[in-house]
Amino acid sequence: MRPYTRIFWVSVLLTILLAAVAPALPMLIEHTLDHYILAGQYEGLSKMLFLMLGLLVAQTVIRYFHTLTTNTLGQSVIRDIRIQVFNHITNLRLKYFDNTPIGRLITRTISDLETIANIFSEGLIQIIGDLLQLIVILGVMFYTDWRLTLVVLIPMPLMIWSTYIFKEAMKSAFQAVRLWVSNLNTFLQEHISGMAIIQYFAREQQEFQKFEAINKEHRNAHIRANWYFSIFFPVLEIIVAIATGLLVWYGSKQIIADIISPGVVVAFIMYINMIFRPIRELIDKFNTLQMGMVSAERIFEVLDTDEFTPNQGNYVPERVRGEIEFKNVWFAYNDEQWVLKDVSFKVKAGDTLALVGATGAGKSSIINILSRFYEIQKGQILLDNVDIREYELNILRKNISTVLQDVFLFSDTILHNITLNTPNIHLEQVADASKKVGAYDFIHRLPNGFEHQVQERGATLSSGQAQLVSFVRALVHDPKILILDEATSSIDTETEQLIQSAITNMMEGRTAIVIAHRLSTIQRANQIIVLDKGEIKEIGSHQQLLAMDGYYKKLYELQFNSVGI
Numbered sequence: 001m002r003p004y005t006r007i008f009w010v011s012v013l014l015t016i017l018l019a020a021v022a023p024a025l026p027m028l029i030e031h032t033l034d035h036y037i038l039a040g041q042y043e044g045l046s047k048m049l050f051l052m053l054g055l056l057v058a059q060t061v062i063r064y065f066h067t068l069t070t071n072t073l074g075q076s077v078i079r080d081i082r083i084q085v086f087n088h089i090t091n092l093r094l095k096y097f098d099n100t101p102i103g104r105l106i107t108r109t110i111s112d113l114e115t116i117a118n119i120f121s122e123g124l125i126q127i128i129g130d131l132l133q134l135i136v137i138l139g140v141m142f143y144t145d146w147r148l149t150l151v152v153l154i155p156m157p158l159m160i161w162s163t164y165i166f167k168e169a170m171k172s173a174f175q176a177v178r179l180w181v182s183n184l185n186t187f188l189q190e191h192i193s194g195m196a197i198i199q200y201f202a203r204e205q206q207e208f209q210k211f212e213a214i215n216k217e218h219r220n221a222h223i224r225a226n227w228y229f230s231i232f233f234p235v236l237e238i239i240v241a242i243a244t245g246l247l248v249w250y251g252s253k254q255i256i257a258d259i260i261s262p263g264v265v266v267a268f269i270m271y272i273n274m275i276f277r278p279i280r281e282l283i284d285k286f287n288t289l290q291m292g293m294v295s296a297e298r299i300f301e302v303l304d305t306d307e308f309t310p311n312q313g314n315y316v317p318e319r320v321r322g323e324i325e326f327k328n329v330w331f332a333y334n335d336e337q338w339v340l341k342d343v344s345f346k347v348k349a350g351d352t353l354a355l356v357g358a359t360g361a362g363k364s365s366i367i368n369i370l371s372r373f374y375e376i377q378k379g380q381i382l383l384d385n386v387d388i389r390e391y392e393l394n395i396l397r398k399n400i401s402t403v404l405q406d407v408f409l410f411s412d413t414i415l416h417n418i419t420l421n422t423p424n425i426h427l428e429q430v431a432d433a434s435k436k437v438g439a440y441d442f443i444h445r446l447p448n449g450f451e452h453q454v455q456e457r458g459a460t461l462s463s464g465q466a467q468l469v470s471f472v473r474a475l476v477h478d479p480k481i482l483i484l485d486e487a488t489s490s491i492d493t494e495t496e497q498l499i500q501s502a503i504t505n506m507m508e509g510r511t512a513i514v515i516a517h518r519l520s521t522i523q524r525a526n527q528i529i530v531l532d533k534g535e536i537k538e539i540g541s542h543q544q545l546l547a548m549d550g551y552y553k554k555l556y557e558l559q560f561n562s563v564g565i
Helices: 002-021 024-037 042-090 094-099 102-109 111-144 146-152 156-193 195-200 204-256 262-303 363-370 393-398 414-419 427-436 440-445 463-476 493-507 542-548 551-562
Strands: 324-332 338-347 352-357 378-383 400-403 481-485 511-515 527-532 535-540
Touching: 002 042, 002 111, 024 042, 024 262, 042 102, 042 111, 042 262, 102 111, 102 156, 102 262, 111 146, 111 156, 111 262, 146 204, 146 262, 156 195, 156 204, 156 262, 195 204, 204 262, 324 363, 338 363, 338 378, 338 527, 338 535, 352 363, 363 481, 363 511, 393 400, 400 463, 414 427, 414 463, 427 440, 427 463, 440 463, 463 493, 481 493, 527 542, 527 551, 535 542, 535 551, 542 551
Parallel strands: 352 511, 352 527, 400 481, 481 511
Antiparallel strands: 324 338, 324 378, 527 535
């Protein structure tokens, strides 16, 4: 709340004002009853009526600004926290996302934060206000008649005890509610994203049954919370009725004995409602506070996650040549389940390295650790003879562009999907890059051209078109190292032949690492590495590897025999 101290103190001031004027109406009614109505002084009734109306108007105006300021404060704080959470998430290393469902993070960033907003709009300051009102009213009651006040407060221990039991029960209920909200979001996010698979395999009914089961648990958690409310509030009504009964019994005896006036008893009946209403609201607010605290724990769990790629490097070269060297590199995603085992190779600046091998051989792991998406356990990776850990992380990644097999496009224009909103990349550069990779013609034919709106995950483009857009994206950022991870897998053979020369142009003057199952696409590579189960089995040019009569030749013959060549 520190950036909003002014609005916070305005809210607190308005809260104090509301508490201060709370007992004024019963006091005016007491005065009117005793000094005007019972005394037969009807001339002053109009004046008292206008005073009461003025008081009600003042209370309404104060309450309006109080509600406005507390909600403004809440939404301002939530905006800041949401930005902080999103910024934190975007800087987490990829390993964190491997183990964390996306739906859970969406719940944390949206619905959990909305619950925290209620702490400010309905919780924290309101609790302060209700407590102040309670103190002020009790002070007035004790000042008016301390004996009558003590009689009215006889049921209070029962209320405190029942409130404590209710609070403990609601805490577990709210935790269950938030858990099932998170599970529901996770399920929906995954299944809506994977709707094509569900329909391809006719799994609609089975997935519906799973959703029904999760939704049932979500409903049951809410019902359990409401069940506690349904017990607690009638108990409160009984306690208020007991207090009122005691007031009438004792107050009537005092009136008959001419110790107190009837106006005091009438005022005390109003005070009872004004005492127990804040207490009842306090319980509601404490529930809001508890829900907010449960959500806060979950949000701080994300904010306290220290899954960052270390960025202690401060090496910022003016120019990167692109020479890459792996020295005895060992890497595992989990513990010591090695994905790469003692891998060593060197790629000269401007050369092309091809990686081949079966699925799971470790090809994609090599490009992941080069960009420091994951950290190696042993060995060293050098870029221009400098350990990549000594580079400033953003500088390292800006010099590497990757074209992945699974192209991801945002719900935005073609232009923004290519530039990624980088301000120093202009339309002319994008058009020039798209001509080099053969994407200009199809983009130009789209409605609005480069301003064509791409739907979620590139749904309005074919897989080949999306792949071409990713080629332009890689080229326009002018990297010194270009990585193609099965980059032509989504392009038909005819299109592939058309862009092979474009890929050659892209690679010109750049160090390139190519992962490809189609061996025809990598025959011109300066160096080919054959990987098997995380180990380098063979290394050399296309002709050298064929002459070895080993792994590569077997892969080559198997692939070309399968297509009848």
